[in-house]
Amino acid sequence: MDAQGIPGRGEPITTRFISGGASNEIFEIGRGEHRWALRRPPRKVPPGRNETMMREYRILAALAGTDVPHARAVGGCEDTSVLGAAFYLMDFVDGWSPISEPGWPEPFASDPDARPGLAHELVDAIAKLSRVDWKAGGLEGLGRPEGFHERQVDRWYAHLDRFKFRDIPGLDEAAGWLRGRTPRSYEPGIMHGDYQFANVMFHHGAPARMAAIVDWEMGTVGDPLLDLAWVVMNWPAGEADRPSVGYVNYEGLPLRDELLERYATMSGRDVDEIDYYVILARFKLAIVLEGGYARYVSGGADNPRMEAFGRVVLDLARDAAHLAQTTKL
CATH class of the missing domain: 3.90.1200.10 (Aminoglycoside phosphotransferase (APH), C-terminal lobe)
Incomplete structure (x- = not known):
């Protein structure tokens, strides 16, 4: 997060599990006054899912500045040694599905x-x-x-x-x-x-x-x-x-x-x-x-x-x- 200039440097990180398990997992990530959603593959990562995760991030990044409703891409990480899988952060969306x-x-x-x-x-x-x-x-x-x-x-x-x-x-x-x-x-x-x-x-x-x-x-x-x-x-x-x-x-x-x-x-x-x-x-x-x-x-x-x-x-x-x-x- 620090390397990609994401706000809240030095503040403690809080996490809350939102959904997932057999499918992709979503967590709420907080740091200082900021909060985001983290999306990653399940714990047992299916073949190709890390690549798919970064494709998602690439699409969200491409939507920046458009009128398409989306969660703004904040940062992505291909290094699977960090969390055991590729993952990305996006704006936390307060809404209902x-x-x-x-x-x-x-x-x-x-x-x-x-x-x-x-x-x-x-x-x-x-x-x-x-x-x-x-x-x-x-x-x-x-x-x-x-x-x-x-x-x-x-x-x-x-x-x-x-x-x-x-x-x-x-x-x-x-x-x-x-x-x-x-x-x-x-x-x-x-x-x-x-x-x-x-x-x-x-x-x-x-x-x-x-x-x-x-x-x-x-x-x-x-x-x-x-x-x-x-x-x-x-x-x-x-x-x-x-x-x-x-x-x-x-x-x-x-x-x-x-x-x-x-x-x-x-x-x-x-x-x-x-x-x-x-x-x-x-x-x-x-x-x-x-x-x-x-x-x-x-x-x-x-x-x-x-x-x-x-x-x-x-x-x-x-x-x-x-x-x-x-x-x-």
């Missing part, structure tokens, strides 16, 4: 008129992210934007081959539809890679104001429209679809088409081919979650929530295949 709440907190729980802002902020944040000049931010080489879409099926099938232990009906149908298809218009940009309500934080109180996008471990330079698809792939398209899906309650939130139009207006990107991105998002997420489920089945993970991934994976693959069969693209 939908994934850690049993329902919408007040005033959103009792005031339906305040809830649309939560969805608007969710979409606005990635629209802003899509406009960031990633080259000016020093992110050349972070990803391989050239040929991004042409690589996706083979890239994720190669990932699946590492742990495949069962058939996943519908996955091959979705893959067959995706192969050889590329969007008519593709403009590379920064993408989060796992963008959803679970990976954002809001300021306390109304109106809804996003405090930060968090958990950048899948961040890269690719096609930002895939982040939009991640948001809308299970979003209600009509009133009949309102019942809760997953961990959020969609009552009082805007419908899917409103969010697509809002993103298009703010980002300047064409969303007419959103079905392509939704099929790709479902295909990719099915494989990502299958990895967690495979570890759970083999005894390599003890998080009981991973048991539910087994059914979710099958649903995602089925829905990807169905959309591939019925889309008008």
